[in-house]
Amino acid sequence: MPWGCPVVFYTNSHYENAEYVAMVEALRALKGEREFFLIDLYSDSEFNAISKEQRALYMEDAIHPTRAGYLLWWTPRMERDLFAFMR
Numbered sequence: 001m002p003w004g005c006p007v008v009f010y011t012n013s014h015y016e017n018a019e020y021v022a023m024v025e026a027l028r029a030l031k032g033e034r035e036f037f038l039i040d041l042y043s044d045s046e047f048n049a050i051s052k053e054q055r056a057l058y059m060e061d062a063i064h065p066t067r068a069g070y071l072l073w074w075t076p077r078m079e080r081d082l083f084a085f086m087r
Helices: 018-033 052-058 067-086
Strands: 008-011 037-040
Touching: 008 018, 008 067, 018 037, 037 067, 052 067
Parallel strands: 008 037
Antiparallel strands: none
């Protein structure tokens, strides 16, 4: 492991913004060159398939989750992926 420790990056849920898309693409490209784990919430269509009501509860604005968003939407997914990564 070139970093000397496990490194994890994560992306936000889907967000319509060209600069954010560029950042996600750059992370994916860098992942091919460096050894790190990526939790890609942005590209996961199943993860992002929530109702308008859920989105209103989970997101403060287009990119920032609410407490409920972190607790009920993001944390279960991050826990699952992190546990799988650390095994």
